[in-house]
Amino acid sequence: MLLKIKNEEYRVKFGVGFVRELDKKYYVQNNTSVKYGLGIETQVPLLLTGDPVTLSEFLYVGTFAEEKRPTQADIDAFIDGAEDVEALFDEIIEELKKSNATRIKVGKLQDSLKKQEEEENVRKEVANQVKKEIQRKSMKK
DSSP: OHHHHHHHEEEEOOHHHHHHHHHHSSEEEEOOEEEEEEEEHHHHHHHTTTTTHHHHHHHTTTTTTTTOOOOOOHHHHHTTOSSHHHHHHHHHHHHHHHOOTTTTHHHHHHHHHHHHHHHHOOOOOOHHHHHHHHHHHHOOO
């Protein structure tokens, strides 16, 4: 994917190097000092729910291999000035779903989030039905 900021084009790539860079920042460490990277697992849900800071970070980290890359502030300004930020989120998610390095985990995380949303909707519907039934019974008295 190409990102154009201040008349400069930057290649954004969500490959293994991207995952490695995220994992340097987002990890858990066990008692033997072994680190387990969790960059995709912890950050993709934030991206899927529209977090602009995560969007900015993904674009910045995605340019890590560029000889000349935009600054984080340049990317923040790009996002702030975007006419359709929802489309930008969608484009990043689609790119993540295409990459060999991220597509499996992103797909699973997206499915999991969708399932959680569906379960929450069912809980809300049941709660509304119970509330209506209680109101109906109290009106009969």
